[in-house]
Amino acid sequence: MQTLNIIGAGRLGKTLGRLWQQKGLFQLKSIFNRSYDSALAAVEFIGAGQAAESLESMAEADCWLISCSDGEIAVIAQRLSDKLTERNDVIAFHCSGALSSQVLEVLRPASIASAHPVHSFAEPLHSLDTLPGSSVALEGDSLAVSALENAFTALGCEILTIEAQHKSLYHAGSVIACNYLTALIDLSLRSFAAAGIERNSALKLLEPIVLQTAQNNMSLGPEKSLTGPIARGDLETVATQVENLASVDPQLALHYRQLGLACVELARRGQLSDESAASLIELLSEPMR
Ligand SMILES: NC(=O)c1ccc[n+]([C@@H]2O[C@H](COP(=O)([O-])OP(=O)(O)OC[C@H]3O[C@@H](n4cnc5c(N)ncnc54)[C@H](OP(=O)(O)O)[C@@H]3O)[C@@H](O)[C@H]2O)c1
Structure with missing residues (x-):
């Protein structure tokens, strides 16, 4: 089973983490949030993974979900870039609707993508039941797009592929x-x-x-x-x-x-x-x- 790290397990990250964990799609490894207490709460909600005290101390993983607020994605990608340079089969993606995968460019040779679920994650417990049937707009490198297509299809989502330049x-x-x-x-x-x-x-x-x-x-x-x-x-x-x-x-x-x-x-x-x-x-x- 592929391993998953989450940076920014808030409303969206917690929901996806728990659903993928329950479906046996990913094994959760490290979760890093702005505050350690929030990361601990996310681990409890997801029912798996380990809260990390810093980004640097996060475990290795096959797949990295960067689901902090949009304004922080580029900053996190920059901070993560040193950690991901060794493997070219790692996948890194974010879920912003407004930004394309280009914001993760510094993470290459990782395979990068953006996956935007057209869903309102206002209440994670509610989203666990209501996410299936929602569409997910996907764009990015083929390895990442194909893996994420499988991951979201397994959650009952419809996939829509788009071009990076059309994201906005x-x-x-x-x-x-x-x-x-x-x-x-x-x-x-x-x-x-x-x-x-x-x-x-x-x-x-x-x-x-x-x-x-x-x-x-x-x-x-x-x-x-x-x-x-x-x-x-x-x-x-x-x-x-x-x-x-x-x-x-x-x-x-x-x-x-x-x-x-x-x-x-x-x-x-x-x-x-x-x-x-x-x-x-x-x-x-x-x-x-
Ligand atoms: N909410 C939606 O309906 C929705 C729908 C589609 C797509 N999205 C996208 O999903 C992403 C996340 O949105 P959300 O609504 O889930 O946000 P959220 O509930 O506000 O959660 C953001 C999480 O990111 C963490 N965080 C913020 N800055 C950080 C940093 N510098 N380092 C580490 N962790 C950091 C926060 O940690 P703390 O808890 O410690 O503050 C929080 O856990 C965004 O890109 C958004 O555009 C959201």
Whole structure:
């Protein structure tokens, strides 16, 4: 069985470490975190491995997972480079969505890769059950990519291979859908609050329609899922909403108009006439007073 070291066993590292250990895919060796107590807690969660007091004291391993925060990956790679120069069959990888494997370049002749699970590791105990079925975007050297393809497939993940130069755009895609959706819910709650609807009632009201909209998008695609005043070309309704939002919260009105323009662009690919689209664009682009 291949051996695995983890540098930065936080939410993601602990989850993967425990799943791979349980599946008998890797034998856990050393775990190094910023604090020794945190490394001890990770060992306890994973149920295997040994907490290391320093990076230098970590055991040898076939595979190194660098799952500290993104900003620390290059620093750790630099510190690790002296340790990994002797073998050319060692694999080193990180799990950042934004960075490519190039950030591990100093670790050559090790085989380097990045493997980004499209999953929110908010709560490791929960992720143990919910990670299967998630996609993992993989890129890097062939030895590392092939080993990681096996390792993540064994966890029930879907593999998506991408090019290193596309990593940032790929990550922006998931930022827009996931992080911006959260920002949209917040904007929606602000609008409900202005209408005197308190947060819990608003969330209850939103839950079925937001989940249904997400499901429609997944099964029908955005073009066929867009409903509402912009899709219908209802200029009057849009104008009244812009005006009312501007009177209670100008910033909210600005976001409404910016996102409205994206909706017009989408609606044009559906039923919206060129004439209605032009009027909506004019209305939504007007400078704010
Ligand atoms: N969380 C997600 O949903 C998610 C999803 C996909 C990809 N990722 C990627 O996974 C990686 C880890 O994210 P995470 O959410 O698991 O982070 P996290 O929970 O904050 O854990 C980071 C871990 O790294 C350790 N660490 C930080 N700096 C270190 C250093 N200089 N030396 C040694 N250990 C260090 C921390 O140690 P202490 O505990 O001692 O502070 C902590 O255990 C990131 O690259 C992230 O982009 C995360």
